[in-house]
Amino acid sequence: MKTTLPLSKQIFRSLLVGCTLFTSVFATAQSGNGGQQSIPELVFKNATRESGSAGADGTIYRFSNVTSNVDALVTIAGRSSSLVTLSTIDRTGTGYDNAFQPEVSYNNGNASSNRNWWMDFDVRFVTKDGNTPVTVNEFKVTALDVDGDGSRLREYVGFYNAQSYILENNTQLSVQNIVATIFGLLTPGRQFDGPTTNYNNIDVTATRVMTTLGYSNKSNFRVRAGGATGNGSSSAASRMYSFWFKGFSYTAPVQSTLPVKLMSFNATLGTNKVDLKWMTAEEKNVSHFEVEKSTDGKTFSSIGVVFAFGNSAEVRNYAFTDNNVNSSKDGVIYYRLRSVDVDTKSELSQVRMIHLSKRAGAELSLLTYPNPASSDLRVTIPAQWQGKKVAYEVISQNGQVLISTQNAAASQTENLNISKLPTGYYAVRASCNGETAQQKIIKQ
Structure with missing residues (x-):
């Protein structure tokens, strides 16, 4: 595409009417x-x-x-x-x-x-x-x-x-x-x-x-x-x-x-391990999944292979455990899936993040980053909430809920898109089984 200068155009209005027939x-x-x-x-x-x-x-x-x-x-x-x-x-x-x-x-x-x-x-x-x-x-x-x-x-x-x-x-x-x-x-x-x-x-x-x-x-x-x-x-x-x-x-x-329709891909932190789970809705000529890991989010290496069903129109569940994790150290680990078909062509999933902290314990606290944030906000939940149903809310200073979402099997770190929020101060609140944790953030 080419660099352009703004161009004004005449515009018209008409009434939008909802219909349900196809x-x-x-x-x-x-x-x-x-x-x-x-x-x-x-x-x-x-x-x-x-x-x-x-x-x-x-x-x-x-x-x-x-x-x-x-x-x-x-x-x-x-x-x-x-x-x-x-x-x-x-x-x-x-x-x-x-x-x-x-x-x-x-x-x-x-x-x-x-x-x-x-x-x-x-x-x-x-x-x-x-x-x-x-x-x-x-x-x-x-x-x-x-x-x-x-x-x-x-x-x-x-x-x-x-x-x-x-x-x-x-x-x-x-x-x-x-x-x-x-x-x-x-x-x-x-x-x-x-x-x-x-x-x-x-x-x-x-x-x-x-x-x-x-x-x-x-x-x-x-x-x-x-x-x-x-x-x-x-x-x-x-x-x-x-x-x-x-x-x-x-x-x-x-x-x-497009051989794989990936429904979900979640990562949860355990004691010196990370459990990865994913679901597919459809597979066509899929050979296997390679689990890839990175410590900087840029350079990934394969740490394991999970064989696929290959051809399926049903929901399929997969799991892999990374046991080479020291959960008592500070740091961030990144994971992604590479699905490989029978012709050796491959596709990558979105990246999942695991936040490691030697201070982690049973306390109910959220870690949000970056803070301030302009678009994607990463929210790390308490360890005991991982894999459970977690509700996320972004709340204005006057208490209005502006963003509300949930994950039935939450990963340790989830992304919230706050790009549509005006610049200012907000709170992120997460809830699981009657427990609640909250963290203040700045939208820039």
Whole structure:
């Protein structure tokens, strides 16, 4: 994507009416081909604001007639912090008119070193001029020009609940697993991190910085537009993203199906050990899971292998114990899963953290970090609560509960996203079986 300047657009309002009936369509439009079966294109043009304030979380935009008698409602689902803003929902005059091209800016285009930011968009397919959900049988989404500023900034994109993705054989994109709660369901996804290299313009032949996602029988999905800086600042943190709902030709395409649907992955601290448990909802040609461990969160090494069921449409439970832990020392341990299929292709889970403390005991106390925090807040619970049902709340100074969530089998350390909270002082409260612990935090 390219650095952009804000662009003003005329916007319109119309009434959003809730409906509960579902219909199903198969889109018929032109298609592109990336060595795969031809799939119809969906056209995203002429967006109008349906409800909400321009650029605010929860605001809905309507793209009419993305295919015959089907509209798309695009909702701003969230952002990493208040410094992330939407300049325009669909940039025109550059890129490709048929593509969905949001322009997202961080801190007015100026990012200091080691920053990471994102904005999420939920896309729902509905009847033309209505709100009845529509299931689209099959479609593709291609992220174009996922590159950088030529120096210290790189873009990334994320997609949730796709059936497959295609990359060039010599791609410059790296892939990692992500998970989000979407419409109340824990949903797996893939994040594609671009290089810092800057590719001129938005070029559909620059396949090394492109990826194409395949979806089947979907009425909604989520896409993420993000960026990050390394060891240096960038004044190019206003970026345009181009998501074209069609396939493309790749020189040497490598298609990956998503073999594992990971429902949960938890880590709990015991006496000189860490118990790791995970559940899968579906497996396709999975060989095994490698458990990886790190002491710095950057360099991981394999500490064990757990063989998978391989092919399953049922919920499967797995467990592994790391006995090489000194729980009486201070420090942090990081764990992740690498699922490996029969073709030796692999995918990574999200990282779980275990906080070690020689002062740990039976006292009911929470450890929160970083503090102050701007987006992700890590909360370490008392040891005796691990693996049990724990409720988490973030409370304002006047006692109002602003965030409420729970985990039926809590890990030792959980993440809370506080990016939407205004700057100020808050308290984090956790409860388990009638016991409660609380810690003050600062949101910056």
